[in-house]
Amino acid sequence: MDFYFGVYEVVAKIPFGRVTTYGAIARHLGVESGARMVGYALNNLVHNPGGEKVPAHRVVNRLGQLTGRGWFPGDSMRERLQQEGVEFTEDYTVNIEKHFWSPDGISDL
DNA sequence: CTAATGACGACAC
């Protein structure tokens, strides 16, 4: 379960108005090819305590697509990102290149 | 222990 915890910590540290990708998180955790595991962890987020404190809506795939919008009620994922000033290239695709945030930036704290 | 799955990613066609 340490993998999940690592995902939570990284996602929880995503700055306001920024987004990151599953692959980036996976690499930061040392599992370069474990992008799927990141999404899996986020999926289990709803089954974990305090999961609401983790802005999973800021996590998108490497294309910036809100692949996990189906796990959010309605369009809450898209609306939250828009409220944070995230620019959308498509209805369910964010400008990842513009708002991308690398987990390694945690060192910036 | 083996098989199947998954909020992904990269490569092949």
Add this chain to the structure above:
DNA sequence: CGTGTCGCCATTA
């Protein structure tokens, strides 16, 4: 350039 398939690795059945 769009679609399809395989690989990846942890978790679950």
